[in-house]
Amino acid sequence: MRLQNRVALITGGAKGIGRGCVERFLAEGARVAAVDIDVAAGNRLVEELKGKGELVFFECNVGKRPAVENAVAQTVKHFGQIDILVNNAGINRPNDFLKMPEEDFDLVIQTNLKSVFLFGQAVGRHMVERGKGGAIVNMASTSVIITMGNIAAYAASKGGISSITKAMALNLAPHGIRVNAVGPGTIITELTKRLMDDPVQSKKIMSRTPLGRFGTPADVAAVIFFLASDDAAYVTGQTIYIDGGRTGMNYTVPGSD
Numbered sequence: 001m002r003l004q005n006r007v008a009l010i011t012g013g014a015k016g017i018g019r020g021c022v023e024r025f026l027a028e029g030a031r032v033a034a035v036d037i038d039v040a041a042g043n044r045l046v047e048e049l050k051g052k053g054e055l056v057f058f059e060c061n062v063g064k065r066p067a068v069e070n071a072v073a074q075t076v077k078h079f080g081q082i083d084i085l086v087n088n089a090g091i092n093r094p095n096d097f098l099k100m101p102e103e104d105f106d107l108v109i110q111t112n113l114k115s116v117f118l119f120g121q122a123v124g125r126h127m128v129e130r131g132k133g134g135a136i137v138n139m140a141s142t143s144v145i146i147t148m149g150n151i152a153a154y155a156a157s158k159g160g161i162s163s164i165t166k167a168m169a170l171n172l173a174p175h176g177i178r179v180n181a182v183g184p185g186t187i188i189t190e191l192t193k194r195l196m197d198d199p200v201q202s203k204k205i206m207s208r209t210p211l212g213r214f215g216t217p218a219d220v221a222a223v224i225f226f227l228a229s230d231d232a233a234y235v236t237g238q239t240i241y242i243d244g245g246r247t248g249m250n251y252t253v254p255g256s257d
């Protein structure tokens with residue numbers, strides 16, 4: 001219960017890694033506002049986690065300023081404060097670089113990267129005004145350092161998230177607000193289901209995963225919890241990779257079967 005008396009706002013909290021964070025933060029005693037564009041999944045979340053702690057759900061498209069400001073205002077109205085922001089919501093639109101529609105590029109950047117800017121500003125202003133500091137954790141990916149040719153927009157968004165994390169950390173440090181990012185490898189969620197269901201892809205991924213298994217939302221939530229907690233009081237501006245060892249491999253390391 002190390003997050004007692006803290007309020008956390010978690011974006012993309014209805015499913016996958018975001019939901020893993022909601023569950024972990026509730027278990028640690030935090031009061032949680034989950035925001036998501038998927039209202040049915042949000043309502044399911046609240047129903048399924050009844051009795052696990054104080055949880056509210058707000059509908060929000062994280063790429064749109066009015067929706068973001070509304071979600072932050074609703075959370076402050078409901079809980080009175082926000083101590084922790086987890087900018088987790090994200091999408092991918094894989095495609096050959098030369099075939100990628102401009103609309104897909106814009107949507108991925110807006111959903112993954114601009115949302116970090118919008119929520120970072122809205123919650124950051126609240127934290128500064130309140131004067132009690134805070135912790136922000138942004139969702140990057142191993143795509144910051146190693147990537148694939150068919151996810152140009154996604155890789156650009158995640159590289160941007162790692163960079164904006166450093167700038168936010170520097171600017172917000174005088175206010176006692178720490179800002180870090182996490183970079184997961186391959187985690188079992190809806191986003192990656194199509195890879196796991198394909199034995200050829202799945203084998204390829206395992207050949208580049210020294211720990212020999214896919215990650216789980218709980219694996220990622222554990223590190224996000226650490227970065228949000230006082231145990232990480234002297235950590236800011238970092239991107240921590242949760243990838244089963246993948247980014248440690250260079251091209252001379254043979255992949256296993």
Ligand SMILES: NC(=O)c1ccc[n+]([C@@H]2O[C@H](COP(=O)([O-])OP(=O)(O)OC[C@H]3O[C@@H](n4cnc5c(N)ncnc54)[C@H](O)[C@@H]3O)[C@@H](O)[C@H]2O)c1
Pocket residue numbers: 011012013014015016017018035036037038041060061062063088089090091111112139140141142183184185186187188189190191192
């Ligand atoms: N699963 C992985 O292997 C993996 C690896 C690295 C990084 N990530 C990152 O983790 C984050 C969560 O991914 P996931 O795997 O849990 O995916 P997911 O699809 O299971 O969950 C993403 C959540 O974000 C929500 N969302 C999407 N667009 C939104 C919008 N515009 N506004 C509000 N909510 C929106 C979805 O409804 C969903 O609930 C993403 O940022 C993703 O890039 C995932």
